[in-house]
Amino acid sequence: MRGFSDILPPASRRWGMLEERAREVLGGFGFSEIRVPILERAELFSRGIGEETDIVEKEMYTFEDRSGDCITMRPEATASMVRAYIEHKLYAADPLVKLYSIGPMFRHERPQKGRHRQFHQVNVEVFGVSQPMIDAEIMAILMHYLSLVGAAGCRLQVNSLGCPNCRLPYKEILRAFLKNHLPRLCEDCRRRMERNPLRAFDCKVPGCREIMSEAPLISAYLCAPCAEHFAAVRSYLETLEIAYEVNPRMVRGLDYYTKTAFEVVAGELGAQNAVAAGGRYDQLVAALGGPDIPGIGFAIGMERLLLILPDEPLSSGPSLFIAALGEGPRREAFSLSYKLNRAGVRTLIDYEGRGLKAQMRRADKFGARYALILGEEEQRTGQAILRDMKEKKQEEIPLSSIFEEIIRRVKGRSP
RNA sequence: GUGAGUGUAGCUCAGCGGUAGAGCACUGGACUGUGGCUCCAGGUGCCGAGGGUUCAAAUCCCUUCACUCACCCCA
Numbered sequence: 001m002r003g004f005s006d007i008l009p010p011a012s013r014r015w016g017m018l019e020e021r022a023r024e025v026l027g028g029f030g031f032s033e034i035r036v037p038i039l040e041r042a043e044l045f046s047r048g049i050g051e052e053t054d055i056v057e058k059e060m061y062t063f064e065d066r067s068g069d070c071i072t073m074r075p076e077a078t079a080s081m082v083r084a085y086i087e088h089k090l091y092a093a094d095p096l097v098k099l100y101s102i103g104p105m106f107r108h109e110r111p112q113k114g115r116h117r118q119f120h121q122v123n124v125e126v127f128g129v130s131q132p133m134i135d136a137e138i139m140a141i142l143m144h145y146l147s148l149v150g151a152a153g154c155r156l157q158v159n160s161l162g163c164p165n166c167r168l169p170y171k172e173i174l175r176a177f178l179k180n181h182l183p184r185l186c187e188d189c190r191r192r193m194e195r196n197p198l199r200a201f202d203c204k205v206p207g208c209r210e211i212m213s214e215a216p217l218i219s220a221y222l223c224a225p226c227a228e229h230f231a232a233v234r235s236y237l238e239t240l241e242i243a244y245e246v247n248p249r250m251v252r253g254l255d256y257y258t259k260t261a262f263e264v265v266a267g268e269l270g271a272q273n274a275v276a277a278g279g280r281y282d283q284l285v286a287a288l289g290g291p292d293i294p295g296i297g298f299a300i301g302m303e304r305l306l307l308i309l310p311d312e313p314l315s316s317g318p319s320l321f322i323a324a325l326g327e328g329p330r331r332e333a334f335s336l337s338y339k340l341n342r343a344g345v346r347t348l349i350d351y352e353g354r355g356l357k358a359q360m361r362r363a364d365k366f367g368a369r370y371a372l373i374l375g376e377e378e379q380r381t382g383q384a385i386l387r388d389m390k391e392k393k394q395e396e397i398p399l400s401s402i403f404e405e406i407i408r409r410v411k412g413r414s415p
Numbered sequence: 416g417u418g419a420g421u422g423u424a425g426c427u428c429a430g431c432g433g434u435a436g437a438g439c440a441c442u443g444g445a446c447u448g449u450g451g452c453u454c455c456a457g458g459u460g461c462c463g464a465g466g467g468u469u470c471a472a473a474u475c476c477c478u479u480c481a482c483u484c485a486c487c488c489c490a
Contacts, residue, residue, distance in 0.1 A: 001481095002480090002481070002482085053488090054487075054488050054489080055488080055489080058416075058488095059488075059489090075489095076489095076490085105490080107488090107489075107490095109416095109487090109488070109489080110416075110417085110486090110487085110488095111482085111483085112483075112484060112485070112486095113483080113484065113485090114489095114490080115488090115489070115490085119489095119490065120490090121490060123490095188486090188487070199488090202488095204486080252489095253488070253489055253490095254489095263490095270484080270485085271484085271485065271486085272488095272489070272490080274489075274490060275490075276490070277489085277490060278490095298490095299490055300490070301489090301490030302490085303490080304490060305490090323448090323449080325448070354442095354443095355443095355447095355448080356448045356449060357444095357446075357448080357449070357450080358442085358443080359449090359450090360448095360449050360450040361449095361450055361451085362450085363449095363450065364450035364451055365450080365451090368450095371449080371450080373448080373449070375448065376448090377448075385449085387449070387450090389450070389451095392450090394449085
């Protein structure tokens with residue numbers, strides 16, 4: 001199906017590693033994993049993300065289930081996590097809750113580089129803290145994770161989108177500005193002017209860019225609390241020595257963001273250059289029927305992260321290949337390899353009864369560090385040959401204690 | 416939703432009206448029981464699918480599907 005893909009080995013191994021690292025890092029910072037369903041009632045997203053957004057208007061997989069309920073395959077995870085936070089009254093013991101979740105999202109878009117219909121995110125949310133310290137902290141955690149997994153060339157951009165008190169008046173000012181330049185705006189920006197004038201900032205049409213370079217910026221219109229909050233976030237970032245740039249033209253796609261918004265961009269990603277993005281959503285919990293509790297979070301796009309990771313081969317060859325000749329030895333190899341694998345020595349055998357040369361070739365092809373040769377001759381003499389494929393040296397080891405000898409020599413030695 | 420490009424062997428691709436090819440990979444042999452190098456041999460294809468034009472279509476035309484990139488939008 002278009003936009004849906006299989007994740008095959010060896011790539012699946014990288015996925016596993018990225019998820020494992022995320023769990024380690026987030027666990028270390030006191031986050032707990034939450035697993036939420038992939039299906040939710042459709043209205044959760046229209047209320048959370050915003051009725052007028054493209055995601056809700058034309059990108060959601062929404063259908064009626066057999067009982068006639070209107071169901072959506074989640075296009076993002078924050079709404080679900082907020083729903084769970086409210087539904088289970090996770091704020092009851094203490095409003096401060098740190099959660100993360102890993103899984104697939106679904107949007108019916110035309111696929112391109114870094115964009116799929118099923119894509120995967122690591123989502124991180126902190127509920128119950130309105131202080132700017134947490135804003136800086138989660139950005140720091142994000143940057144730490146990205147550098148830990150080896151993502152190079154990432155730039156953190158931050159902005160403040162204000163709160164309803166300052167954003168609404170600013171939107172009108174921006175709208176008025178756009179109206180003044182209406183004749184020179186592209187068709188898309190004219191539409192944006194009505195719906196969401198902020199979006200005009202990321203228009204790619206040169207004429208519009210020129211106009212927007214002179215457009216009023218929200219930073220000049222932030223209310224005192226928002227301006228103060230933003231200044232504090234920046235100063236805390238500096239305390240943690242996190243490199244960032246203020247991007248006053250950065251806009252978020254989802255309606256629920258307030259105050260802090262941030263994005264990690266990387267070149268070489270093509271048109272979709274955001275690897276991770278997030279921001280504060282102080283009204284969302286209340287808007288979805290919960291108490292008045294602030295929140296902040298981000299999502300990392302795993303497909304995009306994979307795109308900017310260096311693709312080291314990550315060889316995962318076995319430690320040992322047993323080359324066996326003849327019925328008796330083959331049975332012996334079969335049993336021995338099972339026991340060795342069980343004991344943590346990655347062992348491979350040949351199932352097809354090939355000749356010795358062919359088996360050695362396979363041992364080499366799979367990148368085995370050692371080869372054990374087990375044939376009729378070895379059965380007679382009671383000595384098997386253990387060959388170090390890398391050093392090209394081999395020695396005889398007694399069949400009577402073969403398991404222990406191999407464990408002793410091979411275990412822990414990587415190919 | 417819009418636009419452009421590409422679909423031929425497991426992979427990368429050539430062929431662009433006249434019997435489907437190369438390199439790599441794979442399997443075997445040269446080397447009766449010791450891998451990488453070399454040489455030789457072997458198998459492989461609904462030429463993305465459906466329809467049309469033609470004596471003849473992988474090749475030309477139409478439709479459709481998939482992939483890629485860009486717009487829109489977003490992680």
